[in-house]
Amino acid sequence: MANIKELSVEDKLRALYDLQLIDSRIDEIRNVRGELPLEVEDLEDEVAGLSTRLEKLKNDLESINEQIKEKKNAIDERHAAIKKYTEQQKNVRNNREFNSLSKEIEYQELEIQLAEKHIKEMKASIEHKKEIITQSEEKLEAKRTHLQHKKSELDAIMAETEKEENFLLEKSAEYQGMIEERLLAAYKRIRSSVRNGLAVVSIERGASAGSFFTIPPQTQMEIAARKKIITDEHSGRILVDSTLADEEREKMEQLFANI
Known part of the structure; x- marks a missing residue:
C-alpha cells in the first residue's frame, strides 16, 4: 500500500x-435491521422490570401471610390470657381485684377485635395482590413471547448479514487507513x-x-x-x-x- x-x-x-x-x-x-435491536433491548428491559415487580409482589404476599400468622398466634395468646384471667376472677378477695381482672379481659378482647380487623384487611390485600400477580404473570408471559419472536427475527437477520458486515467493516477500516x-x-x-x-x-x-x-x-x-x-x-x-x-x-x- x-x-x-x-x-x-x-x-x-x-x-x-x-x-x-x-x-x-x-x-x-x-x-x-431497522429498529429491531432497540426493540429487543426495550423488551428485555420491560421483561426484567416486570419480573422484578412480580418477585416483589410475591415477597409481599409471603410477608402478609407471615403477619397474619403472627396476628393469629397473638389472638390465641390473648384467648389464653382471657381464660386465665376469668379463672383468676373466681378466686379474688375483693371487688378491686375483680374489676382489675375485668379490665384486663376487656383489653384482651379489644386487642383480639383489632387483630381480627387487621387480618380481614390483610386478607383483602392478599386477594388484591393475587389479582395483580395474575395480570402481571399474563403480561410477562406475553412480553416474553414477543421478545422471543423479536430475538428470533433479529438473529435471522444477523445470521444473514453478520459475515458481510464484518467483512465490510474491515474494508472500511482498510480504506480509512489510506486517507x-x-x-x-x-x-x-x-x-x-x-x-x-x-x-x-x-x-x-x-x-x-x-x-x-x-x-x-x-x-x-x-x-x-x-x-x-x-x-x-x-x-x-x-x-x-x-x-x-x-x-x-x-x-x-x-x-x-x-x-
Whole structure:
C-alpha cells in the first residue's frame, strides 16, 4: 500500500469514493435491521422490570401471610390470657381485684377485635395482590413471547448479514487507513451531518447527486481533472466526476459479489 503522503489527488478521491460505497453498504445492512435491536433491548428491559415487580409482589404476599400468622398466634395468646384471667376472677378477695381482672379481659378482647380487623384487611390485600400477580404473570408471559419472536427475527437477520458486515467493516477500516487524517475527519463530519450518510457524491446531469443545484461548467472541468478536492458549495459534500464514480462502483460491486 502506498504511503498516505504519496497518494495523488485522484487516488485520494478514488479511496474516498470507495470508502463511501463501503460505508453506504454497511448502512443498508443496518437499515435492514431497522429498529429491531432497540426493540429487543426495550423488551428485555420491560421483561426484567416486570419480573422484578412480580418477585416483589410475591415477597409481599409471603410477608402478609407471615403477619397474619403472627396476628393469629397473638389472638390465641390473648384467648389464653382471657381464660386465665376469668379463672383468676373466681378466686379474688375483693371487688378491686375483680374489676382489675375485668379490665384486663376487656383489653384482651379489644386487642383480639383489632387483630381480627387487621387480618380481614390483610386478607383483602392478599386477594388484591393475587389479582395483580395474575395480570402481571399474563403480561410477562406475553412480553416474553414477543421478545422471543423479536430475538428470533433479529438473529435471522444477523445470521444473514453478520459475515458481510464484518467483512465490510474491515474494508472500511482498510480504506480509512489510506486517507490522510484531515481528509478522513472531513469525510466523517460531512457523513454525520447529512441524513443519507453520503459525504462523497458524483456529478449527475451537471449537478451533485441528490441535489438540484447545477454545478458551473468550469467547476465540473476542475472536478473531472482530479487535481484538487472540491466540495459542493450548497451541501458541503466532496464531489467526484461520473467516470471515476462508475469505475469505482464497478470495482466495489465485484468486491461485494465475492463476499
